[in-house]
Every structure is written in C-alpha cells, then in structure tokens.
Amino acid sequence: MKRRALLWAALATAWPAAAFAGDKPPAPAPAPAPPFAELFVLHATHGTPEVDPRLRDLEELTKPPFSTYERYRLIDQVRLPLVRGEPKTRRLPNGRVFRAELLSMHGPDVVRLLASINQPGAADFLPLLEVKAKMDQRFIVAGQRHKSGILVLVITVRRPAA
Amino acid sequence: MTVSDRDVMQLFDGELDAERARAIRAAGVDDPSVDARLLALAQLSAFTRAWARTRSPAGPTRAARRSLERSHARTRRIGVVAIALSLGVAVIAPGRPGETASYGGAAPLAPATTAAPAVAVENVDFGAHQGTIFSVRGADTDTTVVWLSDDTDGALTAAL
Numbered sequence: 633m634k635r636r637a638l639l640w641a642a643l644a645t646a647w648p649a650a651a652f653a654g655d656k657p658p659a660p661a662p663a664p665a666p667p668f669a670e671l672f673v674l675h676a677t678h679g680t681p682e683v684d685p686r687l688r689d690l691e692e693l694t695k696p697p698f699s700t701y702e703r704y705r706l707i708d709q710v711r712l713p714l715v716r717g718e719p720k721t722r723r724l725p726n727g728r729v730f731r732a733e734l735l736s737m738h739g740p741d742v743v744r745l746l747a748s749i750n751q752p753g754a755a756d757f758l759p760l761l762e763v764k765a766k767m768d769q770r771f772i773v774a775g776q777r778h779k780s781g782i783l784v785l786v787i788t789v790r791r792p793a794a
Numbered sequence: 795m796t797v798s799d800r801d802v803m804q805l806f807d808g809e810l811d812a813e814r815a816r817a818i819r820a821a822g823v824d825d826p827s828v829d830a831r832l833l834a835l836a837q838l839s840a841f842t843r844a845w846a847r848t849r850s851p852a853g854p855t856r857a858a859r860r861s862l863e864r865s866h867a868r869t870r871r872i873g874v875v876a877i878a879l880s881l882g883v884a885v886i887a888p889g890r891p892g893e894t895a896s897y898g899g900a901a902p903l904a905p906a907t908t909a910a911p912a913v914a915v916e917n918v919d920f921g922a923h924q925g926t927i928f929s930v931r932g933a934d935t936d937t938t939v940v941w942l943s944d945d946t947d948g949a950l951t952a953a954l
Contacts, residue, residue, distance in 0.1 A: 678819050692930045696806055697833040699817060711833035744916070749942075754926040755922060759943055767914040772901050772930075 635663045665792040666715050667743055667767065669724060672788075673708035676701035676774075677781030690786065692772065697740070701781065714743065724749070726778045728757055741767045743789050749773070763788045780787065795819040796877040802831045833926065833941060 671672040687693060693704055711776035712720035721731045726752050735744040737774065745767055749758040763771060772790040777783075801818050802812050810818070817954030912935050915927050924943045928934035 639941065678822070689933065691933045692939075695930045696835065697941070698831065698930065700805075700822065700829060702819070715856075727895050757921065757923065757944075758919075758925075759921045760917060760919035761915070761940060763913055763915050763938070765913045769935065769937075770932075771913040771940070773940045775942045777944045779912070 651655050653701075657666060660667045662738075667712050667734070667737075667789055667791045668711045669715045669720075669747075670746065670788045670790050671708070671712060671730065671732075672706060672786040673724060674784040674786065675707050675725070675778060675781055676682060676784050677703045677705075677779070679703050693773075693784075698774070698784070703781075704784070711790075714745065724776075724783060724785075726783060727752070728776070732787070735762070738764070746775070747787070749776070757778075767791055797821050797828050798827060799831065802828060803835065806832055806835045830943075912936070915940065 634654055659749060672787050674684075674689075674693075676698070681703055683693065683704045684706045686706050686734050687704055692698055707725055708722070711724050712722060714720075714732065716736070717735045719730050719733035720733050723729050728749050731747045731748045731750060737743055745763050745765055746766075747758075747761045747763070748756060750756045757776065758773065761773070765771060770785050770786055774784040775782055795817065797818055801810075801814075805815055806819050823862065827914065915938060918925065918940065920942060926941045928939055928941070930939055931937075
C-alpha cells in the first residue's frame with residue numbers, strides 16, 4: 633500500500649514535467665506587414681464614352697465633376713509600401729513624381745499619410761498633402777492636365793492579406 | 795460656342811439631351827471655365843447637402859459640421875484643415891491666412907463634433923496652384939477629393 637502511494641506520488645510529480653518538457657518557448661508573433669498605398673492612375677478625356685472595366689467599382693467617376701469626362705483609362709497601377717521614414721515614389725505619365733510616406737499609425741486601421749506631387753526641375757505641383765485615412769477608404773487627387781485630359785489619382789491605403 | 799451658366803447647370807443636372815451635352819463638353823475643351831463651373835456646382839450641391847444635415851431635426855447635435863471657407867489670394871499657403879468628409883464636404887482654396895469668408899453667405903459652421911472621417915485632410919499646401927477639397931458620393935461613403943488645377947489663374951475662384 634505504501635509502495636503504491638509512493639508510485640502515485642512519483643507519477644503525479646513526473647507527469648507535469650514530462651508534459652511540458654517538450655514545449656518550446658512560444659515564438660514571437662510576426663510583425664504585421666506594413667500597409668501599402670494602392671495607386672491607380674487614370675487618364676480622363678472627352679470623347680466616346682468608354683470606361684476601363686477595371687474601374688467599374690469607382691462610382692465616383694459617374695458623379696460631377698468626374699462625369700464631365702466620358703472616357704477613363706487605367707494607365708498605371710502600383711502598390712507603394714508605407715514605411716515610416718522611407719518615402720516611396722512613382723513617376724506619373726506627365727513626368728511628375730508622386731511620393732507617399734507613412735507618418736504614423738493610429739490603431740490597426742488608421743494611418744496618417746504624407747503625399748506630394750513633385751515636378752523635377754520645377755516648382756512642386758502639390759507640395760504637401762497630409763491625410764488621415766482608414767484602411768480601404770480611398771481618396772482622389774485629380775486635375776493635372778495630361779494629353780487633352782486630366783490625370784485622376786485614386787489612392788487607397790490597404791493592408792496586405794494575411 | 796459660348797456656354798452659358800444655364801447650359802452648365804442643365805448639364806450638371808442631367809437635363810440635356812445627349813447631343814447638346816456632347817456639344818457643351820466639346821466646348822469645354824477650349825473653355826476651362828466650363829469645368830470650373832461644373833466643379834463649383836458640385837461643391838455647392840455637396841455643401842447644401844451637408845448644411846441640410848446640420849439642420850436636420852433628427853439630430854443637429856450629432857451631425858458633423860463643416861467649415862467651408864473661401865479666400866481670394868493666390869499666394870502659396872499651407873491650409874490646415876480638419877474635415878469630417880464622411881458626411882459632407884469642405885472647400886479650401888489657397889489664400890492669405892486670416893482672410894476667409896463663409897461660402898454662399900451662410901454662417902460658418904462649427905467644427906466636426908462626432909463622426910470620425912473616413913479620410914480627413916489634415917494639412918495641405920497647394921503651392922502656386924488652384925486647389926479645392928470636396929467630397930463625392932462613392933459606393934458606400936463619401937470620397938475625399940483634392941482637385942488641383944494646372945491653371946495658376948483664377949478660373950475656379952471666379953466661378954466660385
């Protein structure tokens with residue numbers, strides 16, 4: 633009887649140690665992927681109505697003042713990773729350069745973003761635009777003249793899919 | 795072809811037949827004031843919508859307020875704007891600090907008090923260009939638009 637009690641005591645002591653002996657320390661959670669600015673560059677012109685099928689979700693194009701242009705072509709599409717202190721740029725079709733930089737995160741779904749449109753060798757077109765944007769909410773910078781029309785930049789801050 | 799304000803308003807309201815609308819748009823290629831006047835109408839429309847919301851008996855204290863400002867100078871300036879655009883519109887053009895006037899004769903509205911904006915323009919420098927901020931209704935929310943013209947002369951300001 634005493635021997636059996638001792639056996640149970642030994643098992644009770646050994647089991648937790650055995651159960652956890654194989655556990656490794658939990659791996660640190662991977663850092664969340666940085667958000668990115670999805671940039672669509674549209675060329676709006678007059679003429680026979682025609683909208684790039686990839687822009688069908690952009691209901692804004694059917695509303696004034698965008699609806700004053702009948703033709704919309706998607707001429708460039710790029711994702712610019714948003715990392716603080718590391719501005720990313722994209723040359724626009726008219727030679728200007730769009731620049732975007734993350735200023736700060738406000739929770740998981742809100743970013744402060746710094747954007748500008750620079751003209752190499754000349755005065756900046758849009759020296760500064762600072763916005764606070766929710767994920768997946770787009771904003772539009774429009775009005776630059778380009779080839780008998782205007783450029784419409786559609787910018788959406790997104791987070792990479794997990 | 796001279797495009798009258800009436801033509802522009804009818805085009806904006808979608809009251810023109812296709813041929814007439816096409817003719818006015820074609821005229822707009824040579825007359826940048828057409829676009830400018832259309833833009834002004836869009837701003838006015840959005841403004842009245844936002845203003846009506848602030849007066850709504852359903853909840854004037856909860857409605858977001860908008861500050862619509864206009865000024866006349868073309869000098870470079872940084873305008874600091876906090877706009878709750880998810881429910882309405884705001885308009886800012888470059889100008890001298892302190893030289894602002896309410897738009898359309900309405901009393902300036904108080905700053906937004908409740909609803910968080912989907913996209914808020916916190917700071918903008920239009921440089922030497924004409925610039926305007928307003929919103930356009932998208933699929934689910936209002937979309938913030940920064941409209942910046944290559945024209946340094948004041949067609950847009952004149953239209954406003």
